[in-house]
Amino acid sequence: MNKPTSLWQRFKSAAIDVLDFKSRVWVVNIRSSTLQDESFVVSEDNFKQPLQWMKSKQFDDGMLSHVEKMKVSQVLVFNLEGIRYRLLRVK
Numbered sequence: 001m002n003k004p005t006s007l008w009q010r011f012k013s014a015a016i017d018v019l020d021f022k023s024r025v026w027v028v029n030i031r032s033s034t035l036q037d038e039s040f041v042v043s044e045d046n047f048k049q050p051l052q053w054m055k056s057k058q059f060d061d062g063m064l065s066h067v068e069k070m071k072v073s074q075v076l077v078f079n080l081e082g083i084r085y086r087l088l089r090v091k
Helices: 002-023 052-056 061-068
Strands: 025-031 037-043 075-080 083-089
Touching (some): 052 061
Antiparallel strands (some): 025 083, 075 083
């Protein structure tokens, strides 16, 4: 009896992970100089793969790992090639 429950739990967990990927939303602030500061919303609704926007900005594997583990309302700041990226996960 434990095996069907275990199999069901694994299926349920995998389904939740897929749904979570499609529903993540971040507010991103990019500051490249004292005069250039912009903010916008990044939603994975239309992404073909998880963290597609971050990968397109050349975030390294360590950065992607941190972003992947972000909780709602958590803020991360990364500096990449003189540009500061501040990410706030809102969903």
